[in-house]
Amino acid sequence: MKKILLAGLCALMMGALPSRAQWGPRAIPEPTDGLKDAYKDYFMVGVAVNNRNVTDADQIKLIKREFNSITAENAMKPQPTEPRKGEFNWEDADRIADFCRQNGIKLRGHTLMWHSQIGPWMYQDENGNLLSKEELYANMKHHIQAVVNRYKDVVYCWDVVNEAVADSPVYPGRPELRESPMYKIAGEEFIYKAFEFAHEADPKALLFYNDYNDAEPAKSQRIYNLVKRMKDAGVPVDGIGMQGHYNVYGPSMADVDAAIKLYSQVVKHIHITELDIRINEDMGGGLRFNQGQAQVSDWERTLQQDQYVNLFKVLRKHKDVIDCVTFWNVSDRDSWLGANNYPLLFDSNYKPKQSYLAVKGFDPKMDNVVVKEDFKPSELNQPGQEYPMVNSQGYARFRVNAPKANSVIVSLGLGGSGGTVLHKDADGFWTGTTAGPMDEGFHYYHLTIDGGVFNDPGTENFYGSTRWESGIEIPAHDAAFYAERDVPHGNVQQILFWSASTNQLRKAFVYTPPQYEKNKKKYPVLYLQHGWGENEFAWHVQGHANLIMDNLIADGKIQPFIIVMTYGMTNGVRIGGLGGFNYNDFQTVLCDELVPYVDGHFRTIAKKDSRAMAGLSMGGMETHTITLARPEMFAYYGLLSGGVYTPEEIQDPKQVKGIFIGCGSKEGPDRIMQAAADLQAAGFNAKGYVSEGTAHEFLTWRRCLYEMAPMLFK
Ligand code: XIL
Numbered sequence: 001m002k003k004i005l006l007a008g009l010c011a012l013m014m015g016a017l018p019s020r021a022q023w024g025p026r027a028i029p030e031p032t033d034g035l036k037d038a039y040k041d042y043f044m045v046g047v048a049v050n051n052r053n054v055t056d057a058d059q060i061k062l063i064k065r066e067f068n069s070i071t072a073e074n075a076m077k078p079q080p081t082e083p084r085k086g087e088f089n090w091e092d093a094d095r096i097a098d099f100c101r102q103n104g105i106k107l108r109g110h111t112l113m114w115h116s117q118i119g120p121w122m123y124q125d126e127n128g129n130l131l132s133k134e135e136l137y138a139n140m141k142h143h144i145q146a147v148v149n150r151y152k153d154v155v156y157c158w159d160v161v162n163e164a165v166a167d168s169p170v171y172p173g174r175p176e177l178r179e180s181p182m183y184k185i186a187g188e189e190f191i192y193k194a195f196e197f198a199h200e201a202d203p204k205a206l207l208f209y210n211d212y213n214d215a216e217p218a219k220s221q222r223i224y225n226l227v228k229r230m231k232d233a234g235v236p237v238d239g240i241g242m243q244g245h246y247n248v249y250g251p252s253m254a255d256v257d258a259a260i261k262l263y264s265q266v267v268k269h270i271h272i273t274e275l276d277i278r279i280n281e282d283m284g285g286g287l288r289f290n291q292g293q294a295q296v297s298d299w300e301r302t303l304q305q306d307q308y309v310n311l312f313k314v315l316r317k318h319k320d321v322i323d324c325v326t327f328w329n330v331s332d333r334d335s336w337l338g339a340n341n342y343p344l345l346f347d348s349n350y351k352p353k354q355s356y357l358a359v360k361g362f363d364p365k366m367d368n369v370v371v372k373e374d375f376k377p378s379e380l381n382q383p384g385q386e387y388p389m390v391n392s393q394g395y396a397r398f399r400v401n402a403p404k405a406n407s408v409i410v411s412l413g414l415g416g417s418g419g420t421v422l423h424k425d426a427d428g429f430w431t432g433t434t435a436g437p438m439d440e441g442f443h444y445y446h447l448t449i450d451g452g453v454f455n456d457p458g459t460e461n462f463y464g465s466t467r468w469e470s471g472i473e474i475p476a477h478d479a480a481f482y483a484e485r486d487v488p489h490g491n492v493q494q495i496l497f498w499s500a501s502t503n504q505l506r507k508a509f510v511y512t513p514p515q516y517e518k519n520k521k522k523y524p525v526l527y528l529q530h531g532w533g534e535n536e537f538a539w540h541v542q543g544h545a546n547l548i549m550d551n552l553i554a555d556g557k558i559q560p561f562i563i564v565m566t567y568g569m570t571n572g573v574r575i576g577g578l579g580g581f582n583y584n585d586f587q588t589v590l591c592d593e594l595v596p597y598v599d600g601h602f603r604t605i606a607k608k609d610s611r612a613m614a615g616l617s618m619g620g621m622e623t624h625t626i627t628l629a630r631p632e633m634f635a636y637y638g639l640l641s642g643g644v645y646t647p648e649e650i651q652d653p654k655q656v657k658g659i660f661i662g663c664g665s666k667e668g669p670d671r672i673m674q675a676a677a678d679l680q681a682a683g684f685n686a687k688g689y690v691s692e693g694t695a696h697e698f699l700t701w702r703r704c705l706y707e708m709a710p711m712l713f714k
Pocket of ligand 1: 243274336
């Protein structure tokens with residue numbers, strides 16, 4: 001969330017910000033380096049290109065920045081290179097090969113023998129009869145060797161045979177291999193021959209067997225079996241190409257991991273040769289082009305990003321055997337799947353997606369982190385609910401029962417990721433753990449199940465983002481200041497007051513300190529506002545304002561005062577609409593209706609010097625405006641992640657007796673501290689405070705209240 005918050009005052013003013021994923025794709029600045037650089041210690045990052053890609057200046061720039069291996073998407077395949085026997089067509093292949101030669105980019109050869117995109121002359125006569133084995137091998141040899149010879153100065157590896165293994169299910173008695181014409185003529189031997197011909201032409205080239213559904217357990221076993229038989233027969237096969245045409249629902253990373261482990265028992269080189277992750281459930285090489293939706297939803301983007309991030313994590317783990325990962329096409333516009341399937345890291349305008357940043361911006365340290373298995377139920381869980389859980393490192397783990405769902409996302413997650421994607425266990429429960437430790441303190445969240453928004457039945461609900469959200473508490477190391485202790489406790493009571501200006505009965509919560517009922521004393525009052533999306537419950541429920549006060553009073557750190565918490569009328573505002581927010585209505589309710597009501601019904605010191613106003617986020621914005629507009633009302637001002645005061649805007653320095661400005665260390669604190677220093681320099685009693693290790697969230701504001709309270713009413 002940090003970057004959004006830095007973006008400007010507007011964002012800084014917002015209370016419970018919705019997760020990134022709800023905002024749609026954000027423009028990402030043009031990268032200065034590429035995926036190849038991010039992965040230089042792991043493997044090459046390649047891309048499949050067409051003719052346009054290597055002739056358009058902008059696309060060339062992108063390719064050179066991002067990738068250090070290239071595959072010709074179609075140009076080197078059997079049919080394009082030799083549509084009719086002996087009639088070679090090198091134009092497209094040469095252009096791509098020359099591009100690689102000129103730019104010093106490595107070239108993967110794809111592909112020499114495939115049942116698709118192959119001239120029928122290879123395996124049948126003019127009458128459609130299959131050729132003899134000898135004729136087939138002669139055709140294969142002359143074709144394979146012509147292509148390999150032509151590019152052997154620049155091609156470092158070849159997908160020699162493509163997609164020769166049968167798809168699942170393979171019924172008993174059926175062959176493990178695809179019944180292609182070549183197979184029908186020569187059986188498995190045609191595969192061996194293809195490798196031998198290629199090796200003869202270029203003994204230095206690494207030779208791959210390449211296939212799809214490469215992580216599906218049954219098919220990967222068949223791929224392994226084939227390559228194992230080849231190895232045992234002395235066939236020059238060096239590697240296995242996992243095409244990697246995946247989707248956002250599968251394969252599971254456990255299956256990818258298992259397949260890589262299996263393949264690495266028989267080859268020393270594994271390439272991911274054709275990576276894309278489509279947003280629908282089609283798998284493999286089925287060419288059903290227009291299966292995508294017209295519009296990709298934010299939650300689907302989150303699923304895709306999660307699948308990409310987790311896949312690259314598995315690939316990094318296997319860097320000893322994986323030496324190249326190639327994307328199948330440059331951008332969604334080029335994708336063989338059609339742009340609607342949204343499969344790549346660059347969108348239809350060749351702009352990087354959020355998932356590009358996530359794939360690139362991995363933290364190597366996090367790859368080896370061991371998550372401690374000391375998870376305990378979150379303290380905010382409903383009675384008897386085990387999940388969500390929190391561990392001692394601050395990781396959160398979720399478990400949701402949704403047996404018929406296709407996807408479950410928790411909106412809570414790490415910076416910009418759009419949340420934590422849960423995965424389905426065998427028992428129909430969805431579980432998942434945040435990718436890293438969460439900030440200490442309270443967090444709102446919700447579930448997105450197949451695109452619909454729900455609360456987690458495991459936890460209590462808290463009003464934020466203009467709805468009752470689920471909440472989780474990551475225990476803070478300094479939680480003692482709001483802990484439930486055996487000390488005298490004040491009360492929080494609901495009051496109802498008639499507001500003539502809005503013609504409504506309005507509500508507020510009033511904290512009265514311990515002893516209030518027992519003595520006759522009069523007390524100062526702090527009017528304390530919540531943020532955007534929240535309401536009058538926020539400060540005493542998720543903020544623990546009453547407990548913070550009780551503890552401060554018990555420890556003798558403050559003189560007791562009353563706190564009044566009412567709804568700031570902020571929730572009609574939509575994101576981006578803050579500029580047009582009208583403060584007058586709330587100003588009237590607060591200053592001309594609520595304050596007189598409170599002074600009339602509680603033992604307050606009904607004077608300006610004993611009145612303070614403070615607010616968090618958008619409540620800070622309200623505080624700022626109202627304190628300046630009505631200087632006769634309040635003597636102490638507090639802005640909590642809610643902007644700053646400048647000396648110039650305070651007309652009469654004597655109008656204010658104390659100013660508190662605070663925020664979290666993760667929300668650009670420099671401005672806050674500078675503003676406090678400026679105010680002090682101008683002679684104001686001002687205090688700046690930065691909450692370490694927190695962002696725009698409630699632990700920041702709990703701490704701010706704790707730091708601010710002692711300076712009020714002095
Ligand atoms: C695809 C190309 O991207 C398309 O342009 C073409 O029409 C069909 O082939 N597995 C492979 C690739 O090995 O060669 C295929 O490429 C995608 C599936």
